[in-house]
Amino acid sequence: xxxxxxxxxxxxxxxxxxxxxxxxxxxxxxxxxxxxxxxxxxxxxxxxxxxxxxxxxxxxxxxxxxxxxxxxxxxxxxxxxxxxxxxxxxxxxxxxxxxxxxxxxxxxxxxxxxxxxxxxxxxxxxxxxxxxxxxxxxxxxxxxxxxxxxxxxxxxxxxxxxxxxxxxxxxxxxxxxxxxxxxxxxxxxxxxxxxxxxxxxxxxxxxxxxxxxxxxxxxxxxxxxxxxxxxxxxxxxxxxxxxxxxxxxxxxxxxxxxxxxxxxxxxxxxxxxxxxxxxxxxxxxxxxxxxxxxxxxxxxxxxxxxxxxxxxxxxxxxxxxxxxxxxxxxxxxxxxxxxxxxxxxxxxxxxxxxxxxxxxxxxxxxxxxxxxxxxxxxxxxxxxxxxxxxxxxxxxxxxxx
Amino acid sequence: xxxxxxxxxxxxxxxxxxxxxxxxxxxxxxxxxxxxxxxxxxxxxxxxxxxxxxxxxxxxxxxxxxxxxxxxxxxxxxxxxxxxxxxxxxxxxxxxxxxxxxxxxxxxxxxxxxxxxxxxxxxxxxxxxxxxxxxxxxxxxxxxxxxxxxxxxxxxxxxxxxxxxxxxxxxxxxxxxxxxxxxxxxxxxxxxxxxxxxxxxxxxxxxxxxxxxxxxxxxxxxxxxxxxxxxxxxxxxxxxxxxxxxxxxxxxxxxxxxxxxxxxxxxxxxxxxxxxxxxxxxxxxxxxxxxxxxxxxxxxxxxxxxxxxxxxxxxxxxxxxxxxxxxxxxxxxxxxxxxxxxxxxxxxxxxxxxxxxxxxxxxxxxxxxxxxxxxxxxxx
Ligand SMILES: Cc1cc2nc3c(=O)[nH]c(=O)nc-3n(C[C@H](O)[C@H](O)[C@H](O)COP(=O)(O)OP(=O)(O)OC[C@H]3O[C@@H](n4cnc5c(N)ncnc54)[C@H](O)[C@@H]3O)c2cc1C
Ligand SMILES: Cc1cc2nc3c(=O)[nH]c(=O)nc-3n(C[C@H](O)[C@H](O)[C@H](O)COP(=O)(O)OP(=O)(O)OC[C@H]3O[C@@H](n4cnc5c(N)ncnc54)[C@H](O)[C@@H]3O)c2cc1C
Numbered sequence: 001x002x003x004x005x006x007x008x009x010x011x012x013x014x015x016x017x018x019x020x021x022x023x024x025x026x027x028x029x030x031x032x033x034x035x036x037x038x039x040x041x042x043x044x045x046x047x048x049x050x051x052x053x054x055x056x057x058x059x060x061x062x063x064x065x066x067x068x069x070x071x072x073x074x075x076x077x078x079x080x081x082x083x084x085x086x087x088x089x090x091x092x093x094x095x096x097x098x099x100x101x102x103x104x105x106x107x108x109x110x111x112x113x114x115x116x117x118x119x120x121x122x123x124x125x126x127x128x129x130x131x132x133x134x135x136x137x138x139x140x141x142x143x144x145x146x147x148x149x150x151x152x153x154x155x156x157x158x159x160x161x162x163x164x165x166x167x168x169x170x171x172x173x174x175x176x177x178x179x180x181x182x183x184x185x186x187x188x189x190x191x192x193x194x195x196x197x198x199x200x201x202x203x204x205x206x207x208x209x210x211x212x213x214x215x216x217x218x219x220x221x222x223x224x225x226x227x228x229x230x231x232x233x234x235x236x237x238x239x240x241x242x243x244x245x246x247x248x249x250x251x252x253x254x255x256x257x258x259x260x261x262x263x264x265x266x267x268x269x270x271x272x273x274x275x276x277x278x279x280x281x282x283x284x285x286x287x288x289x290x291x292x293x294x295x296x297x298x299x300x301x302x303x304x305x306x307x308x309x310x311x312x313x314x315x316x317x318x319x320x321x322x323x324x325x326x327x328x329x330x331x332x333x334x335x336x337x338x339x340x341x342x343x344x345x346x347x348x349x350x351x352x353x354x355x356x357x358x359x360x361x362x363x364x365x366x367x368x369x370x371x372x373x374x375x376x377x378x379x380x381x382x383x384x385x386x387x388x389x390x391x392x393x394x395x396x397x398x399x400x401x
Numbered sequence: 402x403x404x405x406x407x408x409x410x411x412x413x414x415x416x417x418x419x420x421x422x423x424x425x426x427x428x429x430x431x432x433x434x435x436x437x438x439x440x441x442x443x444x445x446x447x448x449x450x451x452x453x454x455x456x457x458x459x460x461x462x463x464x465x466x467x468x469x470x471x472x473x474x475x476x477x478x479x480x481x482x483x484x485x486x487x488x489x490x491x492x493x494x495x496x497x498x499x500x501x502x503x504x505x506x507x508x509x510x511x512x513x514x515x516x517x518x519x520x521x522x523x524x525x526x527x528x529x530x531x532x533x534x535x536x537x538x539x540x541x542x543x544x545x546x547x548x549x550x551x552x553x554x555x556x557x558x559x560x561x562x563x564x565x566x567x568x569x570x571x572x573x574x575x576x577x578x579x580x581x582x583x584x585x586x587x588x589x590x591x592x593x594x595x596x597x598x599x600x601x602x603x604x605x606x607x608x609x610x611x612x613x614x615x616x617x618x619x620x621x622x623x624x625x626x627x628x629x630x631x632x633x634x635x636x637x638x639x640x641x642x643x644x645x646x647x648x649x650x651x652x653x654x655x656x657x658x659x660x661x662x663x664x665x666x667x668x669x670x671x672x673x674x675x676x677x678x679x680x681x682x683x684x685x686x687x688x689x690x691x692x693x694x695x696x697x698x699x700x701x702x703x704x705x706x707x708x709x710x711x712x713x714x715x716x717x718x719x720x721x722x723x724x725x726x727x728x729x730x731x732x733x734x735x736x737x738x739x740x741x742x743x744x745x746x747x748x749x750x751x752x753x754x755x756x757x758x759x760x761x762x763x764x765x766x767x768x769x770x771x772x773x774x775x776x777x778x779x780x781x
Contacts, residue, residue: 134740136669159741205736205744205751271532271769273578281772338758339766342532343557346759347608348601360598362556362610363529371603375755378736379744386740388679 003298005076013076020084023049027355029085033260035369036355038087040123040165046087047120056118057094064102064110065118071304075251082252083259092161093117093124097170100187100236104228113168113189127157127171127190127214128237134158135389137172138181138234142216144173144188146223146230151175151188153196153219159383163199163212166192172237175230187233189225196220204379206372207350241319241385249326251297257333258289264340264366276340285336289329296325317397320390327380327387334377338370345370404699406474414474417453421482427749430483434605438563440486445518448486455516458496462512469640473647473702480651483749483756485606487521487560493644495522498568498585498637502625507587511566523564523590525555525611526634533765535634538583540613542571549573549623551586551594551616561609562599564590569613573628583631585624592616604759605752632710639717642764643701646724649760650698653691653728656735656753660684663739663750680738687731694727715777718770725767728757 005013028042050056058074060066069077082088098117101109116122133140142155153173163169169190176184190197196219201209228236265286268276276282303318338345344363352361352368361368381387395401406414424444433441448454456471458464465471472493479488496515499507514520531537540553551571561567567588575582588595594616599609625633661684664675674680697720704716732754736743739750761767 129741132668134669135674136671139669139671203746205746205755207746211741269530269532271534271765273530273534273537281768339768342766343527343762344529346557346602346604346762348603360610362600371758374758375603375751376744378733378754379741381737382740382744386737388677388737391679 009072009076012073013080016077016080017084019053019055020080020086023053024081024084024086025049028087031355032085032087033256034365035353035373036357037353040162042087043090044120044123047089050089051119056120057098058089059095060098060102060114060118064098064114071308072301075301075304079252079255082256085256088253090123090162092126092166092170093122096126096240097124097168097189100170100227100240103239104187104236108224109189109227122167123162123165125160125163125166125169125192127160127169129159130156131158131213135386137237138185140172140174140185142171142173144175144186144221146175149223150220151223151226153188153190153216153221155216157214157216158211159202160199160212160214161210161383163192163214164201164209168192169214170227172233175233182234184231185233185237186230187227187236188221189227190216190219190221194219194221204376206376207348208372208376210376249296249300249322250330251293251300251326254293254326254330254333255297257330257337258286258293260366261289261333261337261340262286264337264364267364267366268340268342282340289332289336292325292329292332296322296329299325317393320385320393320398323384324381324387324390324394330380331374331377334370334374337366338374341367341370345374348372406470410471410474413452413471414478416451417475417478418481420447420451421478421484425482425484427483427752430485430752431605433485434601439601439605439607440563445486448488449516449518454488454492454518457492458500458512458516459508462508463516464512469643469702469705472640472644473698476644476647477651477654477698480648480653480756481655483652483655483752487523487563487607489641489644490524490559490564491515491520491522493641494524494637495564495566495568497640498524498624498633501636502585502630502633504621506621507624511587520566521560521564523558523560523567523609524637525558525561525567525569525588527556527558528554529556531556533769534578535638536578536580536583536631538570538572539577540569540571542573542584542586544573545617548617548619549586551588551613551618553613555611555613558597558609558611560607561590561611562597563607566590567595567611568624569611570630570634571613575628580631582628583634584627585630585633586618586622587624588613588616588618588622592618602759604756606759635710635714638764639705639713642717642721643698643705645760645763646694646698646701646720649724649728649757650691650695652753652757652760653687653694653731656731656750656757657684657687657691659748659750659753660687660735660738663742667740674738683734683738687734690727690730694724694731697723711777715774718765718773718777721765722767722770722774725761725770728761729767732757 055067057066058069058077062068130140144151144153171188171190172185173188174184175186196217198215200213202211204210265277270276270279344367347362349368452465455464456467460466499511542549542551567590569586569588570583572582573584594614597609597611602608665673667674701717701720707713735750736754742748743750
């Protein structure tokens, strides 16, 4: 047993670092480090830079234009990229729909969609949830009726994250009402510019526009956009969720944010008048988070190593362990960051999150995002399958209860 | 021992709740929060007519001479309805300070207009770098002939851009964290040298950063004794904390209610989600936390009247610590149990959660007050 990077892994880490030092635009990194608002163009810019280097898809096999990196190498890359302040690559295309297209799509779909995901030309969003189908996804009702060479789609999706920017949406739709609810679901790829699609913002509790409602009114989707077989979509959807949940462990991002919190604690003043970091009670909380995050990181690496040995198996229910701990640790970091800012976090100054803002502030620069982040990140334990649902999965699948 | 309310108290609470249910529903509240001033002059007037604004003011000045227990009843109702009107800065802090240490002339000039709803007040005390330390006052007041010249900057002044009068703490002597040498002054917000940057707070309320550059005030602006304001400030803040504890309990009650309703109506997997035992237990824990908080809000309301300052502070800190912890738990869990809807701007749950978060931070968070209780163990 050895917890250190191997010589090859060390060399790889150095290579990644050198690349980030040379290619990550400082202005972009500054935005990320200071939790300023990122625009669509920021994500696209970074994806383009990665693509140019051949690193557009860290998780894909070489045959599809990916890096062919092992799970551990991907983790190293993500960790270094997060540490350097690179924006997160957009999961919906790279980590969600692409693996499904690779595993279950046909050659024409692979050739048409994958290169555009790699280059960042297509922005994807996810159309799973509906107002009446959240945790109980199988109860979804958006219908797709086959009429000749088209499916005609009618219904409503909820919570489409960043759907306002999207070119494509991958949707679960009902193609049959026979049998168990899971059995009549299909996986469709839909062009967001299709007539009949309306996207309406849902405003989050921190005032931001991040999710949407997406309405389908007689939307025609060519049958060639069906992935795999009709009525087999549930299998593909479950396959995809396993991919989503490792991403939610977010170890690299949390490491960077914890480091930042440590800096904040050095800059802020405790009620005693001393630096906040000297307050033992506060420091204990910070230390606890470091311990928890280390444990999560090693757990993630254990899972990834095991997966690397048997890639076919996929992650399965242990992904739920990572999702629960990852999101809880993330929420705790945001909460402690807000706490570190004291009163200063209470001012609502969303304009201060725009790059280049030079107006009045309350407290240090880090205070502007603190409370909004804390409020917004309550979502972490809700989306991607709520933490209650993850615990149900653990008790049923891992414990056999 | 007696935990019951008097008939008058019960009647006051009933009529206030009726008024708020009718006139201050969640949609109206949203609208008020988005208006330029952030509260409603109409509602303020009506609260004055109901006697709510004069509650803690002596009868001689047009008030009802009520106690912190009366304030508790009011704040609890305000908490349920997420009331934005500046009761805390104007009535609890502003009128409270004038009532406790004001001269006869100051009382005459200020208390009646406050009770009538004609004057808003703000308490400008905290500064950048003070965190929750009440003794940290770097703003200075230099004697100048008969009067004083004030200079400094105050942070997170609740209603600081709306109030007609500010009560400003400033040092007439001593170093930035000495217990003596702090004085209070009444300052017109429009006085030359006073500038402010007002903003919306995370809960939809209003606050301001206030700057004082060579603000000249007369001798009659001094509120209470020169240099002896710290104990007065501590008591005023304790009164405010007691009020906030009650407000938090009201907000927790409302969250329990709305979450319970949600669990009974929201269906997934063919059943109301309230049928899932894990959610039932979660709500049971939320109820326990709320009841514990209710008890401590009562402790705060009664013990804040204690003559013994050390005992008063210990009890109020105990209450703020526990109420803050409960508020955090109940708020976070209520959002969680609402699923995605809980993190949108649409439902009251998110707004109650945000208010509870703000209450936990104001005048010291749960950790801060637990630390005060804990440090107190060394002195006994
Ligand atoms: C910010 C955000 C972004 C999102 N992005 C997307 C997206 O891009 N695409 C997409 O398709 N979806 C997205 N979602 C939807 C997300 O997947 C759902 O919100 C989630 O699955 C929960 O469903 P719900 O909100 O309907 O909550 P409900 O299912 O109504 O759950 C309410 C509460 O009940 C609990 N509960 C439900 N069932 C059980 C049970 N059996 N046992 C115990 N507890 C239970 C839940 O844990 C929760 O606490 C997003 C959600 C959010 C908040
Ligand atoms: C020290 C001691 C002294 C006692 N003295 C007496 C006595 O003087 N006279 C007497 O008559 N009895 C006595 N008891 C018995 C006691 O009342 C039982 O132990 C108790 O009711 C629990 O029952 P059980 O031990 O069979 O556990 P079980 O009922 O088997 O419970 C096992 C676990 O399952 C949980 N559980 C069970 N049902 C549910 C449910 N519906 N939902 C969620 N969780 C559930 C329980 O909370 C527990 O964690 C005593 C027990 C102890 C330990």
